Amino acid sequence: MGPRELILGNIAKSLKESALSPSSRQEIETRLSAHANNTVPRRGQGENEAQTALFIAEAERVNATTERLDGLEQVGEAVLRYLASHNLPGSVKVAPHPLLENVDWSKHPTLDVARGRAEDSDQASLSVARAGVAETGTLVLHSGPECPTTLNFLPDNHIVLLPQSQLVGAYEEAWEMLRGDSNAMPRTVNWVTGPSRSADIEQTLLLGAHGPRRLHILIINDKKTT
Amino acid sequence: MQSTSRHFNSNARKGIADAKLQAALSKLSHGFPVKRLAAMARLPEFEALRDDARDIKEHTLANLGTYLEIYEAKVLESGGHVHWATDAADACEIILGICRDVDAKTVTKGKSMISEEIAVNEYLENNGVQPIETDLGEYIIQLRHEPPSHIIAPAIHLSKEQVAETFRGEHRHLQTGRNLDEPRTLLEEARGELRRKFIAADVGITGANMVIAETGTSIIVTNEGNGDLTQTLPKTHIVIASIEKVVPTLEDATTILRVLARSATGQEMSVYNTFSTGPKRPEDLDGPENYHVVMLDNGRSKMLGGEFHDMLRCIRCSACLNHCPVYKAIGGHAYGWVYSGPMGAVLIPGLQGLAETHDLPGASTFCGKCEDVCPMRIPLPRMLRSWREKAYAARLGSTKARFGLAAWAFLARRPSFYRPIMAFGVGLLALIGRRGRFSTLPLAGGWTASRDLSAPEGTTFLSQWKRGKR
Numbered sequence A: 001m002g003p004r005e006l007i008l009g010n011i012a013k014s015l016k017e018s019a020l021s022p023s024s025r026q027e028i029e030t031r032l033s034a035h036a037n038n039t040v041p042r043r044g045q046g047e048n049e050a051q052t053a054l055f056i057a058e059a060e061r062v063n064a065t066t067e068r069l070d071g072l073e074q075v076g077e078a079v080l081r082y083l084a085s086h087n088l089p090g091s092v093k094v095a096p097h098p099l100l101e102n103v104d105w106s107k108h109p110t111l112d113v114a115r116g117r118a119e120d121s122d123q124a125s126l127s128v129a130r131a132g133v134a135e136t137g138t139l140v141l142h143s144g145p146e147c148p149t150t151l152n153f154l155p156d157n158h159i160v161l162l163p164q165s166q167l168v169g170a171y172e173e174a175w176e177m178l179r180g181d182s183n184a185m186p187r188t189v190n191w192v193t194g195p196s197r198s199a200d201i202e203q204t205l206l207l208g209a210h211g212p213r214r215l216h217i218l219i220i221n222d223k224k225t226t
Numbered sequence B: 001m002q003s004t005s006r007h008f009n010s011n012a013r014k015g016i017a018d019a020k021l022q023a024a025l026s027k028l029s030h031g032f033p034v035k036r037l038a039a040m041a042r043l044p045e046f047e048a049l050r051d052d053a054r055d056i057k058e059h060t061l062a063n064l065g066t067y068l069e070i071y072e073a074k075v076l077e078s079g080g081h082v083h084w085a086t087d088a089a090d091a092c093e094i095i096l097g098i099c100r101d102v103d104a105k106t107v108t109k110g111k112s113m114i115s116e117e118i119a120v121n122e123y124l125e126n127n128g129v130q131p132i133e134t135d136l137g138e139y140i141i142q143l144r145h146e147p148p149s150h151i152i153a154p155a156i157h158l159s160k161e162q163v164a165e166t167f168r169g170e171h172r173h174l175q176t177g178r179n180l181d182e183p184r185t186l187l188e189e190a191r192g193e194l195r196r197k198f199i200a201a202d203v204g205i206t207g208a209n210m211v212i213a214e215t216g217t218s219i220i221v222t223n224e225g226n227g228d229l230t231q232t233l234p235k236t237h238i239v240i241a242s243i244e245k246v247v248p249t250l251e252d253a254t255t256i257l258r259v260l261a262r263s264a265t266g267q268e269m270s271v272y273n274t275f276s277t278g279p280k281r282p283e284d285l286d287g288p289e290n291y292h293v294v295m296l297d298n299g300r301s302k303m304l305g306g307e308f309h310d311m312l313r314c315i316r317c318s319a320c321l322n323h324c325p326v327y328k329a330i331g332g333h334a335y336g337w338v339y340s341g342p343m344g345a346v347l348i349p350g351l352q353g354l355a356e357t358h359d360l361p362g363a364s365t366f367c368g369k370c371e372d373v374c375p376m377r378i379p380l381p382r383m384l385r386s387w388r389e390k391a392y393a394a395r396l397g398s399t400k401a402r403f404g405l406a407a408w409a410f411l412a413r414r415p416s417f418y419r420p421i422m423a424f425g426v427g428l429l430a431l432i433g434r435r436g437r438f439s440t441l442p443l444a445g446g447w448t449a450s451r452d453l454s455a456p457e458g459t460t461f462l463s464q465w466k467r468g469k470r
């Protein structure tokens, strides 16, 4: 008997001898396909504007910075301003995301824009979040040809574009968005709540452990298209 | 690692006498527990979420075989591999095999308690593969050849001076006179050292806080981002999980994540919660080409459904350690293995048997705080009592301990005696302890001979429990 059969056999034996009451295979399949919500905190629920305010407050509580922009045409300027404010060179590695293809980078000749995955030498990156969760100021990003995961972790400065229409109250709503996008999970889904940190030395909290030292969120007002 | 749990009593005495350790431990009460309370206060649904979290795990455990089979099928569907390991030796061999298949020289590692449990670092090293821990705390203790002393803050027993000394000894290519006085400079040095290693590694090994049957996904929870660099940069990602980590759906995992960080560090959410499903897709620009899950049993299937079944709900949040007067007095190394605190005192005998570990269940004042704070509502005191009774019945332990246990077991089985006697004891102790400390405790002589314990504040755990004040 191989290890798989041994382990599953031991599990079956223990369960049989126990007072636990198993569900039928049908019940389990139904539970999985229903993927019902458990308790969902009320704090994230409300109008989009209230959710945006909560998202900003929660993200800033955990040391992210945020900025609200009126449209995509302001993104280039905002990135330049951000880099300058931290004395960083005017260059950024950008996710090859359709939304960012709509940014007219040529208007900013002093900004060096490269597309693709992150390399160790990149000091700043710009990626696009699939969702923002108001409950805890959490960004939901996922892997794919348009959003390489290395952009979220390698560079010291991570800038994230979040369309305001993608802001939801609870994580569960973000799962529904992903299920709507595709019937298979991407390789990686990242929930990001603030910049990297560690308290492993004498319980002293320090930002910038291995991931980004700074996290800057650009919330784009994308709702005036009616 | 080799367990030294059988030397628990002398380990504990050493811990109490260690001034540096005591200084480090004294900070614990003002950190995690205070932040936990603040986080709970911000979330009115916290208690309801604890109930949900417990129920999710109970449902999954009652159907464990089915959920594991569904999980496995989903991993295969997404292009990953699942390897089953009955014990530590199996798991180590599987991991080495995968490393050899890709001709790995170095392996980066995210923090994983299972990896500590199976001592895979030692095994890889002995077989020519160099493992590199990348969580800051794990990196420090790996350099010092020490086991973790806390399940989420592995280097909590060390001072910054000790860390500086370790770095000076290890990072010999750096300037000798450099300033390493502050945690910040220590962190920067580790970050610089590890960056190159992240990029050079052939394989990345992470643990899994949970795995999800619905999607075949594994989850890691970190604050540093080290786990993500570990599992994104190398060509091969190995996940070490154990059978009780499975949950049904993304929503179920979400509920447990809501109680995990709050119970652990008092954060609303850890910085990085990462959900990984299979290897990179062909069109992806980064990510690993190979994804392996090693699914470990190591004694858990035998705990299922039995007296210590509830322990399988544990999500390794560390709340029970952070609130335990015994843990805070003796530190994690005293427990002699990789787990510690109340969860360790229950789990270690469960995984290793009682013969060598029978003193661990004595590591309790039965104050009940661990069960109070456990997000998964695990009845730790009840299980500690069961182990004590078993140890007594098997005639394990010293005569002195056994006499104490006999008296204690006699009383515990007769609640009508036990309660008034304990209540009397507590009343008396509160008096002689004068707000805070007492130095003799009936039936616990072994403890208080060398150490003052926190005096109970007014009532016994049992009487609070009866009044529903939990």
Ligand code: SF4
Binding pocket: B313, B314, B315, B316, B317, B318, B319, B320, B321, B343, B370, B373, B374, B375, B376, B377, B378, B380
């Ligand atoms: S026993 Fe409970 S409190 Fe302790 S680590 Fe496990 S889940 Fe957390």
